[in-house]
Amino acid sequence: MKYNTDRKGHKKLLRSFERVGEYALLLKRVLAVPDRMKEFMKEFMKGIYFLGVNSIWIVVIISLFIGAAIVLQIALNIDSPMLPRFTVGVVSREIILLEFSSTIMCLILAGKVGSNVASEIGTMRITEQIDALDIMGVNSANYLILPKIVSFVAFMPVLVVFSMFMGLFGGYIICLFLETPSVETYVYGMQVFFRESFIWYSIGKSMLFGFIIASVAAYFGYTAKGGALEVGQASTNSVVMNSVLILVCDLVFTHLVMG
Amino acid sequence: MISVKNLCKEFDGEVVLDNINTVFEQGVVNMIIGKSGSGKTVLLKCLVGLTAPTSGEIRYNGRNFVGLRSKELSRLRRDIGMLFQGSALFDSKTVLENVLFPLDMFSRNNRRERRKRAEFCLERVNLLEAANLFPSEISGGMKKRVAIARAISLNPKYLFCDEPNSGLDPKTSQLIDELIYDLTKDFSMTTVVVSHDMNSVINIGDKVIFINEGVKEWEGNKSEVMETTNEKLNDFVFASDLFKKIRAEEEREKVIR
Ligand SMILES: Nc1ncnc2c1ncn2[C@@H]1O[C@H](COP(=O)(O)OP(=O)(O)OP(=O)(O)O)[C@@H](O)[C@H]1O
Numbered sequence: 001m002k003y004n005t006d007r008k009g010h011k012k013l014l015r016s017f018e019r020v021g022e023y024a025l026l027l028k029r030v031l032a033v034p035d036r037m038k039e040f041m042k043e044f045m046k047g048i049y050f051l052g053v054n055s056i057w058i059v060v061i062i063s064l065f066i067g068a069a070i071v072l073q074i075a076l077n078i079d080s081p082m083l084p085r086f087t088v089g090v091v092s093r094e095i096i097l098l099e100f101s102s103t104i105m106c107l108i109l110a111g112k113v114g115s116n117v118a119s120e121i122g123t124m125r126i127t128e129q130i131d132a133l134d135i136m137g138v139n140s141a142n143y144l145i146l147p148k149i150v151s152f153v154a155f156m157p158v159l160v161v162f163s164m165f166m167g168l169f170g171g172y173i174i175c176l177f178l179e180t181p182s183v184e185t186y187v188y189g190m191q192v193f194f195r196e197s198f199i200w201y202s203i204g205k206s207m208l209f210g211f212i213i214a215s216v217a218a219y220f221g222y223t224a225k226g227g228a229l230e231v232g233q234a235s236t237n238s239v240v241m242n243s244v245l246i247l248v249c250d251l252v253f254t255h256l257v258m259g
Numbered sequence: 260m261i262s263v264k265n266l267c268k269e270f271d272g273e274v275v276l277d278n279i280n281t282v283f284e285q286g287v288v289n290m291i292i293g294k295s296g297s298g299k300t301v302l303l304k305c306l307v308g309l310t311a312p313t314s315g316e317i318r319y320n321g322r323n324f325v326g327l328r329s330k331e332l333s334r335l336r337r338d339i340g341m342l343f344q345g346s347a348l349f350d351s352k353t354v355l356e357n358v359l360f361p362l363d364m365f366s367r368n369n370r371r372e373r374r375k376r377a378e379f380c381l382e383r384v385n386l387l388e389a390a391n392l393f394p395s396e397i398s399g400g401m402k403k404r405v406a407i408a409r410a411i412s413l414n415p416k417y418l419f420c421d422e423p424n425s426g427l428d429p430k431t432s433q434l435i436d437e438l439i440y441d442l443t444k445d446f447s448m449t450t451v452v453v454s455h456d457m458n459s460v461i462n463i464g465d466k467v468i469f470i471n472e473g474v475k476e477w478e479g480n481k482s483e484v485m486e487t488t489n490e491k492l493n494d495f496v497f498a499s500d501l502f503k504k505i506r507a508e509e510e511r512e513k514v515i516r
């Protein structure tokens with residue numbers, strides 16, 4: 001096909017539609033019963049290990065600090081005689097539960113584990129390891145990608161709940177030191193007007209994001225062509241695309257579930 | 260036996276393979292030779308179904324391979340072993356795990372038998388002592404041998420090798436040639452080897468197919484290669500000085516006689 005230069009935008013648009021189609025076709029190959037359950041479990045445990053052991057520290061550190069910063073900011077900025085002091089605890093809790101731990105944490109993980117998945121699968125593609133799988137008669141998409149998706153969907157909520165605790169704990173530490181609000185007031189604020197459904201909303205959201213991160217990153221890796229340079233590009237592209245998708249899906253999901 | 264009929268392959272209108280007709284026979288080493296960029300790899304990829312041909316037929320023992328449904332395709336592929344140019348070992352697995360992998364995926368034997376088979380294949384390529392190393396820890400020649408062991412672990416009926424000895428020293432390269440040759444005879448496989456190394460052609464080329472710019476120029480056996488009158492094949496074969504000398508030597512002997 002030939003395009004005029006002034007229709008470059010046109011071509012890009014077509015290409016993005018093509019990508020959506022490719023992604024859907026890839027998913028169709030991914031979502032099948034694995035050939036060998038034992039091999040699937042092996043890869044699944046690798047995915048869990050990867051998320052659990054390699055990412056737990058980044059989750060702990062970021063959640064502690066951002067949780068502390070959120071409480072600090074709110075304590076400094078909501079300083080009105082009209083509002084009871086425990087408001088700080090309530091507002092911080094809602095922010096951490098609803099947006100920080102589920103969305104922002106997933107954005108960070110998309111950068112860390114998403115890029116990793118994309119480059120791992122991309123490297124397998126350009127070194128013909130995926131071709132080797134196909135030649136053996138293995139459904140390479142299913143074998144490589146499904147365990148990643150399942151382990152991410154299963155483990156992302158664990159990380160997110162963990163991040164919630166860490167975030168709130170970070171705020172607790174701040175209250176210990178600054179004492180405005182006092183620790184008792186903060187803890188009281190954390191508990192008052194609590195709605196359990198918010199936790200489930202966050203868990204649901206993180207499962208959706210786990211699916212998006214694993215499948216989109218795998219798509220970019222799986223369709224990589226060329227050499228090491230292109231694998232690097234694929235990994236960067238996957239992070240950009242994942243971030244955009246997570247932000248958009250956050251809005252849509254929130255509107256559908258909470259609205 | 261694999262027969263190819265009127266095989267054509269185009270990339271965006273650019274013809275890479277033009278009407279190839281040939282037969283790859285069982286129990287012999289079939290060699291595809293030709294200059295760089297002549298379409299050898301594309302032909303091999305068409306044969307194993309990694310790229311779809313634009314038109315034409317590929318028959319495995321009479322069964323058309325083109326347009327097979329994915330279930331049937333993956334069943335047929337269990338009879339195929341392939342050695343890639345870059346070995347394509349799984350770098351997260353050890354040498355033994357690499358060879359075990361096809362067995363773990365498809366063999367119905369129990370664990371001990373599978374392991375025994377994997378070790379037998381490694382033994383066959385003389386690499387049992389490297390079983391617990393990772394691909395990053397072994398040399399290029401060893402990687403190729405591991406890849407051969409992996410390719411034959413399921414007793415394939417068809418073996419495909421893309422430049423099995425490119426980038427190897429003459430000694431190792433000969434070792435790999437002999438390995439491929441022996442395996443072909445031992446298990447009566449249909450073996451297709453892509454190469455541009457004239458030494459291997461002379462060593463093991465039971466049947467030789469010469470491809471030039473996507474067209475099959477010539478086919479015959481290894482002794483015929485040296486005596487051909489086909490201009491383009493002559494250019495290809497005698498491009499190396501060594502073979503030019505051999506040719507000159509032969510001519511001289513003829514004159515003396
Ligand atoms: N995926 C592709 N898309 C477009 N063109 C391709 C593709 N693969 C191969 N070609 C073209 O097909 C031609 C033949 O390539 P091929 O890889 O078969 O060469 P070859 O004979 O294997 O060469 P070499 O000995 O260097 O490996 C080349 O001109 C190449 O540009």
Ligand SMILES: [Mg+2]
Pocket residue numbers: 299300301
């Ligand atoms: Mg090639």
